[in-house]
Amino acid sequence: MKSSMYAKRIVVMLTLLSLVVLAACGGDDEGAEESDPSDSEGEGTETSEGDGDMLVVGLDDDPPLLDPHLSTAQVESQIFLSVYETVVTVDENLDIQPGLAEDWEVSDDGTTYTFYLQEDVTFHDGTEFNAEALEYNFERILDEELGSPASSDLALIDTMTVEGEHTLVVELEEPFAPFLAGLTHRAGQVVSPEAAEDEEVDLSNHPVGTGPYQFEEAVAQSHISFEAYEDYWGEAPGVDQLEYRTFTNEDTRITNLTSGELDIVNRVAYKDIEQLEEDPEIEMSYEDGIGFQGMMLNTNRAPFDNQEVRQAMNYAVDREAIAEVVFHGGVNPSVSPFAPSSWANNPDLEVPERDAERAQELLESSAVDDLSFTLSIRPSPAEQQLGEMLQSMLNEVGFEVELEQVEFGTMLDNMYEEDYDVARLGWSGRVDPDGNIYSWFHTGETYNFTGSNNEELDELLVEARTSTDQGEREEMYHEAAEILWDDAPYIFLYHENDYKPMKENVQGFNHVPDGLIRTSELYFE
Amino acid sequence: MAQVEETHLPKEKIENPRVRMWKMMFGRLFQNKLAVFGGVVTFGLIFTAIFAAWLAPHDPTEQNYSAVLQGPSLEYWFGTDNLGRDLFSRVIYGAQVSLQAGLISVGIALAIGVPIGLISGYYRGFLDEYIIMRLTDAMLSIPALVLALALAAVLGAGLTNAMIAIGLVLTPNFIRLIRGEVLAHREKEYVEAGKASGISDFKLIIKHILPNTMAPIMVQATLAIAAAIIVEASLSYLGLGTQPPDPSWGSMLANGQGYLDSAPWIALFPGFFIFLTVISINLFGDGIRDMLDPKMK
Numbered sequence: 001m002k003s004s005m006y007a008k009r010i011v012v013m014l015t016l017l018s019l020v021v022l023a024a025c026g027g028d029d030e031g032a033e034e035s036d037p038s039d040s041e042g043e044g045t046e047t048s049e050g051d052g053d054m055l056v057v058g059l060d061d062d063p064p065l066l067d068p069h070l071s072t073a074q075v076e077s078q079i080f081l082s083v084y085e086t087v088v089t090v091d092e093n094l095d096i097q098p099g100l101a102e103d104w105e106v107s108d109d110g111t112t113y114t115f116y117l118q119e120d121v122t123f124h125d126g127t128e129f130n131a132e133a134l135e136y137n138f139e140r141i142l143d144e145e146l147g148s149p150a151s152s153d154l155a156l157i158d159t160m161t162v163e164g165e166h167t168l169v170v171e172l173e174e175p176f177a178p179f180l181a182g183l184t185h186r187a188g189q190v191v192s193p194e195a196a197e198d199e200e201v202d203l204s205n206h207p208v209g210t211g212p213y214q215f216e217e218a219v220a221q222s223h224i225s226f227e228a229y230e231d232y233w234g235e236a237p238g239v240d241q242l243e244y245r246t247f248t249n250e251d252t253r254i255t256n257l258t259s260g261e262l263d264i265v266n267r268v269a270y271k272d273i274e275q276l277e278e279d280p281e282i283e284m285s286y287e288d289g290i291g292f293q294g295m296m297l298n299t300n301r302a303p304f305d306n307q308e309v310r311q312a313m314n315y316a317v318d319r320e321a322i323a324e325v326v327f328h329g330g331v332n333p334s335v336s337p338f339a340p341s342s343w344a345n346n347p348d349l350e351v352p353e354r355d356a357e358r359a360q361e362l363l364e365s366s367a368v369d370d371l372s373f374t375l376s377i378r379p380s381p382a383e384q385q386l387g388e389m390l391q392s393m394l395n396e397v398g399f400e401v402e403l404e405q406v407e408f409g410t411m412l413d414n415m416y417e418e419d420y421d422v423a424r425l426g427w428s429g430r431v432d433p434d435g436n437i438y439s440w441f442h443t444g445e446t447y448n449f450t451g452s453n454n455e456e457l458d459e460l461l462v463e464a465r466t467s468t469d470q471g472e473r474e475e476m477y478h479e480a481a482e483i484l485w486d487d488a489p490y491i492f493l494y495h496e497n498d499y500k501p502m503k504e505n506v507q508g509f510n511h512v513p514d515g516l517i518r519t520s521e522l523y524f525e
Numbered sequence: 526m527a528q529v530e531e532t533h534l535p536k537e538k539i540e541n542p543r544v545r546m547w548k549m550m551f552g553r554l555f556q557n558k559l560a561v562f563g564g565v566v567t568f569g570l571i572f573t574a575i576f577a578a579w580l581a582p583h584d585p586t587e588q589n590y591s592a593v594l595q596g597p598s599l600e601y602w603f604g605t606d607n608l609g610r611d612l613f614s615r616v617i618y619g620a621q622v623s624l625q626a627g628l629i630s631v632g633i634a635l636a637i638g639v640p641i642g643l644i645s646g647y648y649r650g651f652l653d654e655y656i657i658m659r660l661t662d663a664m665l666s667i668p669a670l671v672l673a674l675a676l677a678a679v680l681g682a683g684l685t686n687a688m689i690a691i692g693l694v695l696t697p698n699f700i701r702l703i704r705g706e707v708l709a710h711r712e713k714e715y716v717e718a719g720k721a722s723g724i725s726d727f728k729l730i731i732k733h734i735l736p737n738t739m740a741p742i743m744v745q746a747t748l749a750i751a752a753a754i755i756v757e758a759s760l761s762y763l764g765l766g767t768q769p770p771d772p773s774w775g776s777m778l779a780n781g782q783g784y785l786d787s788a789p790w791i792a793l794f795p796g797f798f799i800f801l802t803v804i805s806i807n808l809f810g811d812g813i814r815d816m817l818d819p820k821m822k
Contacts, residue, residue, distance in 0.1 A: 251783040271607075275786065321590045325608065379764060381783045385607050388769045392588050392608075405682070405764050 054241035055506075055522055058253050058262035060380075062221050062246045064409045067204040068189035069141050069148040072412060072447070074428035074515070077186070078266050079244055082226055082519045083124075084209035086188035087115060087134065088180055092287075092512050094431050096180050100129065100190055100210065110175030110468045111158075117166040121233045123192035124214040125201075131168040135160050136193040138170070149446040152439050153182030156466075175468045178432035185430065185514075212237040212520035221246060238508060238523025250380055257501060258282065263524075264502035264509070264517060269382050270327040276501045285500045287511040288341045291429030292334065292436060295375070295390070295422050295491040296415075300451040303373065304422070308366035310488035315362065316397040317390060318354035323494055326386045331494040336481040337427075337436045339495045341513075343470065344433035344477035349485060359397040372400035373421035376414070379405040383424060390424075415449040423449075426496075428515060433477050434465045441484060452489035550816045560812020566805035574621040583611035585618040586770040594788045604790040606780060615772035616794050622773045623802060626688050626757035626766075627750035633692025634699050635746060641696075642703025643730050647711055653704070661697035669694050673756050677765040684757075684773070687766040691753045702745050706738035740817040747810035751803045758799050774799045 063076040068084055071077070089099040101115040121129035138160060141148045156176045161169040172179065182188065195201040195208035207215050212234065213226035226242040245262065247253035250269040256262045258279060268276065276282045297304040297313070304310055319333035335352070338345040363371065377387040384405070391401040406414065414420045427447070429436055439445040442461050443453035457480060464476035484490065498515040505525045510518060554560055573580060582602075589609035597604045603612035645653040664672065676690035710716060711734070719729045760766035761775030769776070774795040781792025 269783065271783065271787075318590075325590050325593050381780070384769065384780070388608055389588065391770060392586070403769050 053239060054243060055239040055519060055524075056261065056263050057242070057244045057517060057519065058256060058265040059244050059246050060250065060253065060267040061248055061408045063224070063244075064412075065204050066207045066215075066218065066224075068186045068191065068207075069137075069146065069150055070204065071186060072149050073408065075266070075408075077428070077514075077516055079224060080186070080189055080207075080209075081211070081516050082213040082242060083207045083211045083215055084189040084191065085211050086185065087183040087190070088188060090181070090184040090431050090512060090514065092510055094290075094513060096184065099184070099188070100134070104180075106180075110177075111172045113170045113172070113179065114163075115168045115170070117168065118233060119166055121210050122231050123195070123210050124208050124229055125192050125195050127192055127194045129190065129210050130165050131162040133193050134168050134190060135162055136196075137190050140191070140193075140196060141187055149439075150182075150185075150187040152446055153178070153185070153187035153435075174466050177465055177468055177470075177473060178430075178434035181430065181432035181435065185435075213242050235520075237520035239519075242519055248380060250382060254501075257503070260503070262503075263506050264500060264522070266500070266515070266517060268499050268501050269380075270330040270499075271382070273328065273330055273499055281504055282501050283504045283506065285502070285509055285511045287498045287500075287513050287515075288339060289429060289496040289498045289515060290339050290342065290431070290436070290513050291427045291515075292337045292339070292492055292495055293331075293426030294424075294493040296420075296425050296450055297422055297489055297491065298418060298420055298449070298451060299489050300418060301421060303366075303368045303371050306366045306368050307487065308362045309368055309371070310491075311486075312359040312362035312366070312397065313394065313399075313491045314359075314485070314488050315352065315355040316359040316394050316399070317491065317493065318393055319351055319493055320353070322386060322389055326382060326389065327494070330499070331496050333493070334495045335485055335492045337440065337484065337490075337492065338433055338477065338481065339429065342433055342436075343474060344436075344481075346478040346481045348478070349481055354393070356397050363398050371398055372402070374402045374404050376404050376406045376411055376420055376423040378408050378411060378424070387424060418449060418451060420449075425449075429513075431514065433473070434461075437461060437477070437480060437484075438465060441480075441489065450489035452487065454483060454487050454489075457483045457487070554812050554816040557812045557815060559808045560815070563805040563808030563810075563812060566801060567809050570620050570802055570805070571624060573617055574624045577617045577621050581611075581614035581617045583614040585610065585614040585772045587611075594784070594791075596788070597790055603794045604788065606777070606791050607784065607788075610772075612777070612791065612794055615777060616774070616798055619772045619774040619777060619795060619798070620802075622684065622761075622767050622771065623754045623757060623799070626684065626691065627754045627806075630688045630691035630695060630753040630757070631746050631749045633689060634695035634749060635742070637692070638696045638699025639703055639735075639742070642700040643707055643735065645700065646704035646707025647726070647730055647734070649708075657700065658704075661700050664694070664697040665701075669752070670756055670759055673760060674763070674765065677760050682765045682768060684767045684771070687757055687760045690760070691756045694756070695749050695753060698749065699742070699745065702741060703738055706741055707734055710734050710737055744810060744814040744817065747806060747813055751806040751810065754806070755799065755803055 057078070059075050059078060061073065061075040063079055064073060065071045065076060066079065068080045086099045087101050088104070089097045091097050100118055100121065102118050103116040105114040106112070115134070117131060117134065123129060138154055138157060140146060141150050141154055142157065156172045156174060157170055158173045159171045163169055190210060191203060192208040196203055201208060205218060212229060212232050214229040216225040216227055218224040222245070224244045228237050228240045247256060253265055254268060254272050254276070257265050258281070277284050295313070297310055299305055323329060323331050323333045332340055333351045336346060336349050375387060375390060377383045387403045391403055394401050411423060411425065415423065415425065427436060427440065438461050440447045441452060441457060442448065443458050460476050460480050464473050464480065467473050498513065500509065500511065500517065502509060506522055507525050508521045508523050510521055587610060589605070591609065592601070592605050593609040594607055595601055595605045601611050601613065603616060606612055641657060645657045673690045673694045676693055677687050680686035680690060715733060716729065719733055757766055758773065758775030758778065761773040762779045767773030767776055777795035778792050781795070784791050
């Protein structure tokens with residue numbers, strides 16, 4: 001099915017091309033000029049009348065898993081915020097705000113958290129949300145059988161006590177600074193206990209939460225639709241119908257936005273930013289991102305089991321050129337997991353200029369003969385462009401790089417099985433710096449696909465997450481970033497900035513640096 | 526027997542009938558202006574492909590980050606792409622990929638299709654009727670590009686695999702064509718005569734039937750080259766053909782798709798060359814068909 005669609009697309013493409021050639025030869029532009037304004041007028045009326053009650057969000061990938069406790073992909077988080085709610089939330093300054101917990105207290109020693117929950121909250125299946133439901137959710141995430149990637153956020157929970165209908169007391173084994181920050185994300189997302197226990201519901205494909213929207217249907221590689229939840233406890237969403245549509249190709253995605261199919265898009269190619277900013281029908285919101293991007297090296301495989309080979313990679317890449325050529329200056333070159341805006345960022349760790357000689361020296365001294373490997377990239381034009389740049393830079397110093405395009409879902413599968421050489425995979429980032437480093441680089445943690453194990457780093461990371469003194473933590477993260485640069489299990493390349501283009505009639509957008517679209521706040525003018 | 530030959534006539538004055546036939550046929554070809562155009566362009570492209578290394582002013586894979594997305598200029602005739610590579614050089618090297626894909630995949634199709642077609646048509650019977658023909662029917666029922674996509678996906682991305690996939694897709698056409706020709710020829714007197722005089726089947730097929738089926742095979746092969754070039758471009762466009770950084774017209778087209786507004790030349794030039802090549806080969810192929818058609822005057 002998919003292939004025939006592709007085939008059609010090619011035919012259309014070739015036809016269009018020959019038309020372009022013919023039109024260029026013909027030189028009669030009048031017809032084209034006439035048709036343009038009438039076209040856009042027609043679409044304008046359609047948007048305000050036909051789609052007025054439906055908010056359509058364009059996504060860059062098909063969300064593979066709709067269970068927040070099993071999810072690892074950022075694109076899924078886009079959807080979770082519509083259907084699920086978190087214990088606490090985060091605002092545009094990354095400060096913690098009330099969510100399903102209207103208030104909370106933290107004991108002075110930093111080990112006891114008391115959550116006072118909202119009353120009159122119900123799940124979409126009609127069951128009630130209370131302290132027991134929250135306890136169930138925490139237990140579900142911690143259940144080893146489920147294997148939730150979010151469990152690291154809750155791993156230090158010692159005991160939980162339900163004190164009355166709407167109060168939950170959580171005791172931690174030791175202080176854990178990122179605890180509340182973790183609850184703004186997947187670990188804090190609350191699913192209906194009844195739906196989770198009922199295998200027929202199949203939570204992975206049929207989410208049941210307390211959020212402003214309830215799930216309607218999901219069609220793979222096409223759309224996921226929601227409708228406003230009538231009994232929602234908070235303010236009703238601005239638009240009744242909500243639909244997410246997947247366009248993996250960034251050009252198609254943007255075309256669908258400018259043509260009026262989509263109202264807002266979660267991700268945009270940097271090359272299109274300038275053009276979109278000039279478009280009078282498009283509003284562009286901009287915010288510093290909190291994630292990191294780069295190349296993941298499989299340190300269990302040759303040649304990346306050799307530290308010097310990994311370090312050579314660090315010097316072989318030209319981060320400035322990448323930022324300029326692929327991202328049109330829209331990203332910040334980087335060598336650390338922390339974004340420049342983060343308090344954990346180490347200002348002394350400067351991005352070095354490309355040093356091909358140094359890279360070659362390191363490769364020579366490593367005495368590794370076979371420097372061939374496969375670089376896995378996702379099938380998008382920008383990824384392809386970045387991939388070809390990396391290939392050219394690395395080949396120049398002596399590597400032999402083969403590029404391989406892999407769908408995102410497959411790439412994640414390969415990561416978990418550690419069946420890859422090098423993968424172009426990054427992280428959307430977390431509110432607390434711990435979320436950008438611990439599960440990625442601590443030995444044996446969820447996203448440690450590099451297989452790296454560095455005892456010094458492990459100790460430091462554990463210390464940093466249990467300390468409640470931000471000044472102390474800051475220093476520890478500075479040191480951790482230096483260790484990562486030296487050990488080089490991951491080649492940090494750049495920090496993304498988050499751009500969200502939307503139709504000008506879309507209002508109420510609140511740009512939180514986590515890059516997630518809070519759909520219920522949006523309304524049409 | 527020897528005396529009967531026209532030994533008394535001066536040999537040089539009489540044109541060899543074979544030469545006369547060729548002259549007539551080429552005369553027919555040269556009268557067809559479109560075919561001449563097709564032929565000239567085709568041979569020009571072959572020349573370009575062979576001498577790509579001398580003709581290309583730049584290394585087709587060299588990235589120049591200070592000259593990204595530049596329009597056509599004296600330095601870069603066709604402009605540069607999103608990695609600052611010279612599109613003129615890439616188009617020239619792309620001709621190599623395209624013609625290689627066309628020739629090799631048709632070669633594969635011929636290598637498999639001709640023997641099977643000959644055997645199938647000559648011996649007929651169960652194998653022909655129920656196995657080979659039904660298999661070709663099955664393959665022909667699937668659109669060529671879809672089948673090539675499926676095969677290339679199974680074999681894995683890459684130019685070599687793409688050529689194998691395209692070759693396999695083209696094969697049933699040749700089997701059918703040759704089988705049909707052989708069916709017509711096997712009833713003819715010269716075959717009967719050959720059989721009567723005790724020539725082995727193998728010799729009869731190779732030495733007598735095959736040469737008589739050459740004309741339609743040649744025409745079909747020429748047209749198949751054009752089809753193969755399109756399919757290779759399509760597979761590369763979808764990322765299953767030529768792998769980066771090697772230039773293929775198809776992948777260049779895909780690369781340019783995102784820049785149709787800002788840098789249309791990236792897609793325009795490879796697109797135009799695919800168009801030009803395919804139409805030239807088709808025109809040339811049509812010309813050859815007319816040239817070889819004995820009914821044409």
